[in-house]
Amino acid sequence: MGNSTKNLRAMIAAKELEKVKAEENLKSNFNSALESLNPINIVKKSILGFAQSTNVINKIIVVTLAGGVGFLISKLIKNNSKAILNKLSTAIIELGIINYISNNKEEIKDFGISLYNKLFKNEQYHENNSSEK
Known part of the structure; x- marks a missing residue:
């Protein structure tokens, strides 16, 4: 028990x-x-x-590139002239460049990423190697 x-x-x-x-x-x-x-x-x-979300990131990149290029072109090409032909040619050039960017967004994105890696990753590589010595 x-x-x-x-x-x-x-x-x-x-x-x-x-x-x-x-x-x-x-x-x-x-x-x-x-x-x-x-x-x-x-x-x-x-x-x-x-x-x-990759789709959202790609759209943000395209919109940013298109807006940036459009702004840059408007600052470089446009002057204070009020000529209609000048404004029309500027608008056509802007539209062409924005269209090119939206059609080649992957190539432009890859180029931007590789450029970033070359500029900043290489710099980190040199900093790491110089600190090891």
Whole structure:
């Protein structure tokens, strides 16, 4: 009879330990769920999801390039002349360049990325090598 009592007590202790672990797990899951429902975290997740979308990033790059080139061309070509022919030719040139950018966005993006890597990654490489010496 002593043996069955020991077994019963061991089983009760095991169940109590299991209960404590389940309670800790439940508390942890509740805190995680509560933290994920925090408005700041919801906004962060939304922004990260939006920023990681390749389609959105490509559109932002194209719009930025087109706007930048349009602005640059208008500053370089346009002068204060009020001649209609001058304004028309400037508008046609702007439209042509913006059309070229939107049709060749992948090549332009690849060129921009490679240029960035050459300018900044190479600089980091030299900084790392000079600090090793």
